[in-house]
Amino acid sequence: MKKKFTWKVLVRHLVLIACAAVILFPFLWMFFASFKEESEVFVEDFHLLPETWRFQNYLDAWNAAPFGSFYINSIKAALISVVCQTCFCSMAAYAFAKIEFAGKRLLFSLMLAMMILPEEAAIIPNYLLAQKLGLVNTSFGIAMTTLVSVFNIFLLRQTFMSIPNDLIQSARLDGCSMLQVFRHVAVPNAKGSMATVALLSFLTSWNNYMWPYMVTDQNQYRTLQIGLKYLIKPDAGPQWPMIMAASTIILLPVMLLFVFLQKYFVQGMLTSGIK
Amino acid sequence: MKKKLVYAAAVGIFSSIALMGCSSSETASTTAATAAQTTAGGTSAAASSEADTTAAEDLSEVQPASEITFWSTKEDCFSELCAEFEAETGIKVNATYMGGYDDMVNKVMAGIAGENLPNVAQLGQRHGLAQMYDSGWLLPVEDYISEDILEDILPGFWKRFTYKDTKVILPFQNSMPMLYYNKTLFDENSIEIPTTLDEVAATAKEIKDKTGIYGVTLNSDYPWYFMALMYNSGTAPLVDGQPSMNTEAVKNICQKIQQLAVTDQTMPANQHATAQEDFCNGNIGMLMTSCASYATIQNLVGDKFEVGIAMFPEVTTMDITMGGNGLGMFKSTPEEEKAATMFIEFMLDPQRIAEGSLNSGYVAVTNAATETETYQTYLEDPNRQVVDEQLQYLGSAAVTPVDSLVWNEVMDLIDSLEADPEINIDERLAEIDTAIADYMSEYAGNE
Numbered sequence: 001m002k003k004k005f006t007w008k009v010l011v012r013h014l015v016l017i018a019c020a021a022v023i024l025f026p027f028l029w030m031f032f033a034s035f036k037e038e039s040e041v042f043v044e045d046f047h048l049l050p051e052t053w054r055f056q057n058y059l060d061a062w063n064a065a066p067f068g069s070f071y072i073n074s075i076k077a078a079l080i081s082v083v084c085q086t087c088f089c090s091m092a093a094y095a096f097a098k099i100e101f102a103g104k105r106l107l108f109s110l111m112l113a114m115m116i117l118p119e120e121a122a123i124i125p126n127y128l129l130a131q132k133l134g135l136v137n138t139s140f141g142i143a144m145t146t147l148v149s150v151f152n153i154f155l156l157r158q159t160f161m162s163i164p165n166d167l168i169q170s171a172r173l174d175g176c177s178m179l180q181v182f183r184h185v186a187v188p189n190a191k192g193s194m195a196t197v198a199l200l201s202f203l204t205s206w207n208n209y210m211w212p213y214m215v216t217d218q219n220q221y222r223t224l225q226i227g228l229k230y231l232i233k234p235d236a237g238p239q240w241p242m243i244m245a246a247s248t249i250i251l252l253p254v255m256l257l258f259v260f261l262q263k264y265f266v267q268g269m270l271t272s273g274i275k
Numbered sequence: 276m277k278k279k280l281v282y283a284a285a286v287g288i289f290s291s292i293a294l295m296g297c298s299s300s301e302t303a304s305t306t307a308a309t310a311a312q313t314t315a316g317g318t319s320a321a322a323s324s325e326a327d328t329t330a331a332e333d334l335s336e337v338q339p340a341s342e343i344t345f346w347s348t349k350e351d352c353f354s355e356l357c358a359e360f361e362a363e364t365g366i367k368v369n370a371t372y373m374g375g376y377d378d379m380v381n382k383v384m385a386g387i388a389g390e391n392l393p394n395v396a397q398l399g400q401r402h403g404l405a406q407m408y409d410s411g412w413l414l415p416v417e418d419y420i421s422e423d424i425l426e427d428i429l430p431g432f433w434k435r436f437t438y439k440d441t442k443v444i445l446p447f448q449n450s451m452p453m454l455y456y457n458k459t460l461f462d463e464n465s466i467e468i469p470t471t472l473d474e475v476a477a478t479a480k481e482i483k484d485k486t487g488i489y490g491v492t493l494n495s496d497y498p499w500y501f502m503a504l505m506y507n508s509g510t511a512p513l514v515d516g517q518p519s520m521n522t523e524a525v526k527n528i529c530q531k532i533q534q535l536a537v538t539d540q541t542m543p544a545n546q547h548a549t550a551q552e553d554f555c556n557g558n559i560g561m562l563m564t565s566c567a568s569y570a571t572i573q574n575l576v577g578d579k580f581e582v583g584i585a586m587f588p589e590v591t592t593m594d595i596t597m598g599g600n601g602l603g604m605f606k607s608t609p610e611e612e613k614a615a616t617m618f619i620e621f622m623l624d625p626q627r628i629a630e631g632s633l634n635s636g637y638v639a640v641t642n643a644a645t646e647t648e649t650y651q652t653y654l655e656d657p658n659r660q661v662v663d664e665q666l667q668y669l670g671s672a673a674v675t676p677v678d679s680l681v682w683n684e685v686m687d688l689i690d691s692l693e694a695d696p697e698i699n700i701d702e703r704l705a706e707i708d709t710a711i712a713d714y715m716s717e718y719a720g721n722e
Contacts (some may be wrong), residue, residue: 039556123387124384128389131391210381218371229378250603
């Protein structure tokens with residue numbers, strides 16, 4: 001059925017378009033700046049589109065650092081993070097949501113309190129741990145700090161709490177073990193949130209800079225975010241078009257992932273009650 | 276105790292750098308400082324043996340190791356020079372790029388905690404040297420490098436790399452703050468080149484009145500220029516071991532920053548990240564930045580206008596602070612220390628230093644380098660003559676454990692000055708002094 005035109009709808013759409021433009025602008029600026037000459041990036045008479053399209057920036061950026069191996073390392077670390085987070089966070093969240101055990105509330109509160117701790121405060125202990133475990137300069141070492149996320153446990157717990165206890169009890173009466181209930185009842189009912197967790201963990205790992213930098217000291221093990229540093233000279237400043245070209249290359253998989261998982265992402269946030 | 280110092284410094288520096296993105300928030304630096312102090316008082320985890328600080332052994336009879344590691348802040352890690360060194364000595368240099376100076380400090384601090392350090396590293400003068408040396412892992416170069424090289428280094432460079440009366444790292448790629456100006460614009464509008472901070476403010480206004488563009492700005496490492504102005508006012512963050520930010524001299528600089536950014540609006544407020552690009556595109560008449568940026572600036576400006584370099588403005592005196600980096604050696608086996616010594620001495624070769632100056636903008640750090648033909652070619656450029664002339668004023672910015680704290684506090688202060696016309700400068704400067712005093716007291720307690 002065709003929606004009737006009203007001024008209210010028009011205003012609503014104009015506001016939404018304006019908001020979308022504000023969000024999109026930095027991405028568009030980044031994309032078009034990646035084709036500009038260095039001297040054209042910051043000019044007084046602002047223009048979004050480049051005067052001459054300089055595709056060479058992409059080649060220069062790619063060759064300025066070993067971005068090929070950085071890409072592979074980022075993907076490896078992100079995949080480890082996604083697999084571990086969806087696995088560990090969902091199990092922890094299910095336990096906090098549906099299993100009764102002594103000290104549950106205290107443990108959950110303590111876990112939430114960990115969110116207050118800044119990541120930087122744990123860098124040295126984490127580094128020492130990685131070194132003792134022989135994880136320096138490894139993909140698992142890079143992913144080490146993103147294997148579990150308190151926020152994702154919280155998000156999945158909210159989703160699992162919305163599953164009726166009757167459903168779980170029915171499955172138990174039908175002979176399901178606790179693990180089978182989790183596998184066949186809880187997880188299928190939390191697909192949206194699981195996808196959200198997968199996306200968030202991918203993003204966290206993909207955008208991680210400080211920890212991968214600390215835990216690697218050889219080029220062949222480094223990730224994309226560290227690669228951007230290769231385009232900033234300590235005493236001469238950033239090479240903007242190359243940085244924008246590299247950023248576009250880095251952002252591409254994230255944007256594709258978001259496009260494909262957007263439905264689950266929104267659904268997951270809604271079912272968890274976190275908006 | 277040295278471990279505590281490292282953890283304190285590391286957490287402080289990590290937090291500070293992570294919080295730099297918080298721009299104007301006052302909590303940024305305060306939290307960073309607090310984090311450092313708290314950790315200094317409370318952390319004793321992760322035991323590992325401390326490096327001892329015994330005197331250097333005689334390495335003359337030691338055979339050098341066949342490989343060494345080198346952490347660099349230059350993207351190509353001096354690959355050609357490393358290859359040349361290997362061909363000459365048979366010692367392979369495994370060089371890795373570690374990003375900027377802040378990244379390097381982070382990495383070294385973690386390396387000290389984990390006892391996983393390179394043999395040689397390019398260390399920025401900005402901060403962290405005191406903590407590295409106090410940890411016992413940074414070897415004093417004066418015990419290793421040949422007397423000839425040590426004596427050949429221009430005295431001004433040692434001041435920033437000397438701590439507790441010991442030459443801790445070797446000057447290598449060093450720079451000074453300079454005042455860049457749009458020479459074409461100055462000539463066309465008959466504008467005089469300023470020599471003092473007051474004149475800079477007046478000239479910035481003249482530029483704005485005559486051309487409509489901004490008059491002046493500070494480059495993205497803006498705390499460095501603020502501190503350079505402090506030294507040129509005859510003061511420093513610590514004077515005789517006492518915090519001295521809350522002084523008339525510092526207040527005067529704060530007021531001048533406010534005048535430029537707020538009252539006269541001749542400096543774009545809080546837009547330092549793109550200062551270099553803005554200047555190179557002809558949108559700003561003057562730029563305070565490093566002489567090391569000369570080659571990049573010339574490249575960015577192209578044929579848009581002619582670039583001029585003037586001496587950094589005087590306030591009440593000329594006591595120029597140094598920038599850039601030096602080469603530091605870390606404790607390892609005698610064989611590796613010998614190879615590291617050879618590598619550093621190789622890098623300090625006069626011809627290589629002079630070529631580095633010509634290709635970048637760094638100043639030559641040894642007398643021998645200034646006598647090479649390459650350096651004479653470097654001096655053919657009148658702008659570089661000004662840089663060379665300014666070398667005589669290279670001054671006394673000493674290394675202190677509070678360098679990191681001061682850097683972040685000054686950054687936060689400038690952000691506030693440019694954003695908030697109502698800021699109580701006396702109060703803010705007093706707060707910084709308190710933070711410095713607290714940190715120094717905690718640091719002294721841990722030593």
